[in-house]
Amino acid sequence: MWKESYDDIREDVDATVVSADDYDGRNGDLADLIESASNNGEIVDLGSGTYEMHSSIDSTGSMVAIAGDGATIYAVGDQSEYSSSIIFPLGGEDRILMQGFNVDISEGPDLALITTYGAIQEEGFFEDISFFGQRTRTQDGGFNNTVAIDSASGVETLIHRLEMPDGGLEGDGEKDEAIGISVEGHEGYNVWKDCYAEQWESNGFYLDAGENVVWNCHAKDNARGNIRISDGDVVVGGTAEVTSERDSQLAQPFVHQDGEASVTGLEIIVDGDSWGNAAVQLRSDQIHCEFEKLVVHIRGGSELPVRIDSTVNGEGSATFRDCYIYDEGSQDHTFHVPWANDGYCYLEEDVRVDSTMGDEFSIGSSGELHYEGEQYSSTTLSADDLGLESPLVDDGSLPSFYFDYGNDEGGTEGWLDLGSDDDYSQPTNEAGILFQAKENIERIEARLSENTDRHQTAYLRDSAAEVVTQTDISNLGAGDSFVLAPADGINADNTYSITVDADGGYWDRGEDSSPDYTYENESLAVTAGVYSGGQSTTQNVRYAVTEIRAGDGNLGTSISLPNPESRDSHSGFNGLYFNVQREVSGVRCTIADGENAPEGYTEAFCIDGWGEIVSPVVDVSDVDPGESFEIMLDEPTDTDFGVGLRNPDGNYYRSRYESSEYPYTGDAIDVDAGVFDTGPSLTDSVLYNFEDVVPILPE
Incomplete structure (x- = not known):
């Protein structure tokens, strides 16, 4: 859809x-x-x-x-x-x-x-x-x-990138406060994708009718319910946060109020005493909710972390699978089964729970906890009693998860699926995959696997294990993708590795312990896992990368720009702003050359019209004037955006051409202005830092 x-x-x-x-x-x-x-x-x-x-x-x-x-x-x-x-x-x-x-x-x-x-x-x-x-x-x-x-x-509706950041104020007590996103007499199928609601006084998302998919949506500091779902609804990814002190009604991060629903990949973060009753609240006419790869961090507060109960007699249950829950609040217990009515809790594979207060589970006389064939009632239990592991990884943090939102063939078109992680380890060496292109290609794009974290750099090495290009991936998370585009392309007669490391430090290396090599499609073949910069290989594990795809030169028209006339020292973000004519996935930029070339820059990234970073931050410290780099957007866009250089540690020399005649036109993008900070601040008289740009089009 x-x-x-x-x-x-x-x-x-x-x-x-x-x-x-x-x-x-x-x-x-x-x-x-x-x-x-x-x-x-x-x-x-x-x-x-x-x-x-x-x-x-x-x-x-x-x-x-x-x-x-x-x-x-x-x-x-x-x-x-x-x-x-x-x-x-x-x-x-x-x-x-x-x-x-x-x-x-x-x-x-x-x-x-x-x-x-x-x-x-x-x-x-x-x-x-x-x-x-x-x-x-x-x-x-x-x-x-x-x-x-x-x-x-029978009607399907897509609501994509709806943003409601300003919320509402508490009323005078005579009328209900405003809800952000809701349904009233809905009977069809709504997909809410990449939507955002903050500071609403009567729920951020209140979905109590029809079928709804809440897909990678974000709700923050909304009273009553950040995300409230009902029968037939599905949550995939996204966040529900309560992070600020509220002067009015308390906020509840997640509420399932009736029927059956499922939640996969939601991250819940709560802090302070501005959240009320329960961080995960299963209530009213709730029958059953399936939770998978749920991450909950109770950073503080005195309310119930997880409440499972229902007024539906003999019902009111939840199943938890592959969930990580860390409770630093002041409640005596993390799970309350039930709270006031009946409640049933089922723990399945790899549920990890830890509380700083003591026994994690309180099971009442009308509640049941089921785990590994055992049933518990009228008791309290600790995670240790059940043999549950801590949700924290070695550096004391919670993991993050990525969920493949692609098609039934294992990803979006062109991606080669390399399987999902079932484990992770914490090495200091590089690790990744070995691959060969079936024809000459210009670049390779790779997606970080589910359990990969704390990484810094990605490398493309040739068959001699020499680095032919590398990129900074320190700002990327599991599920994000990066591009490796060597100046001479990727040759079909050569074998290459894509590897990741933390510049000599420890990192979380996602692993699939049951790979099925060789993985191949019409463009690529992945033949082994790689566990060193010297390309040591194994057939027994796939490391760090869950998908790759070939960049086959699907480029738009090159836009040549005037050579710079001068340069000056500057501490900010400087580059170009594009008017987008049709959807693009990224841009290839050639840094201006000559005596007024920029100098001392270290990174490049893209921003949207609100100044938000919408791409990886790419390390360009080794890209010289006259050379090119590619930068991919977080997702393809048909809205205007900018690209620029900066040195976050201080000043650098930016190049300037002050007789610009904007726009400089192409087929997919026009260079519409210069940009001189991330505001973004635009100028129609100065051109900064680049001598050529080429849009990268969707595959």
Whole structure:
């Protein structure tokens, strides 16, 4: 569903596109154009403009479609002009398609963003939408939902990169506070991917109807429930955190309130006394929840870490598998089975629990703990009593996990799956895999395996075990990928190794102890594990890397840039900012050469329009002026981004060309501006550090 979603609805949907230019500069009520376009079956193109809405969208046709390139809409005016105090009170339309814009209520009344209470009838698609401004929840109508996406039975809706960072304020006690993300009469199938909610007073994610997939979403400091799910829901990856002191209601990191659900790969972090009742709360009409590769860190607080109980008689249970739970709070026990009603807990393979307070398990007379064929009730038990290992690794930290979100063939298209980790060790030497390309390729991309951590550097070595290129991977985690792109490419007549280490220190080496060599696809063959920089090999273990794929020169048009005229000393991030015309995966950059070439830089990375780093931080200290390096984005994007150099330890010499004639155009990206800090701060007069850039396109 995600893979098949739209790149740009303005290009991919068969409908007339109408420009919103006449409303740009906050000129008039944009609602008028959106309603008119909807009734004509048209798509509104916001571009990167700035707009106002003075009223809600009340009269629509069968499709509401709006797309922008980071445009901003300010909702202003009288609250009475917004139906039920909602900007987009939709529902009943066949298609609702929204992409690439921000909505800001900070200058206007308290408003919800969108509800689809009549349900989306055929297709819903929401991507790259941000909602700014705190809600106060003072209105009389509109319920308390801020974003409520309801799909009709049989309808699939993707909500991708919805961000709601400003939350709401506690109300006057007469009305419910605002919920961030919710469903109301939902009967279909919603996928919430890479969404974010922070500081909402009545749940960040409140999903109590239909089927929902919460995929790599992040919830922080939301009262009542960071992530609250119900029957049929699935959580994959992501985080639920309570990290700040709250003046109002307590926050609960995770709540499963009814029916059956599953959670894989969620990380829960709680601290202080601002979280309430339970960090993992199974309650109300909950029947069963499956937890796998759950990581819970109770850094402090006096509430229950894990509560398992239900008002459903004889039900209320949870299974834990491959879970790591570390409890530094002040509760006497970590697991409470049950809390007030019935509760049943099943521990399966590799559950690791440790509490600094004493016995980790409290099992009441109406509760049961099941482990390795034994049943316990009316007792307290320690993790040692059950023979459970500590969740902490040797450096005293908790591990992180990665979960393959690819297709049924073991990863996204082009990736060669090398199996999953079932163990790890802590060496000081390099380790990885040995491979051969079946044809000459320009680069190789590799993904760090599930249990690999504390690494610093990745190397590509040839058959003589000589390093042909290397990259800094210290900022990457398990599941992140990196690119090794030697200047002369990768030759099909040679054998290469990809290895990882911690620059001589100890690191966590993820291992698959039952590999099935040789792994191969149409491009690559992986023939062995490697456990030294000298390429010592084994057929018995696969180390550190879980997937690789070939880069076959899938490049866009090269954009040549003027040579620098001068250079100066600077301590910040300097480079180029791109206007993206179609989806790209990364960029190949050639550092400017000549007497005014940059000097003293050590790293390169990419930033988005909000100044967030959206790529690995690549070590370019060995890349000389006139030479090229490649940098891959964390995920392909069709939104604008920048690339630059810096020295985080001090000043370096940045090159400058001050007679720039932006934009410098290509097929997939245009060089639109210079960038001189991570704000980002842009200039249309100076070009920094690079003499050529080439977009890397998705495979």
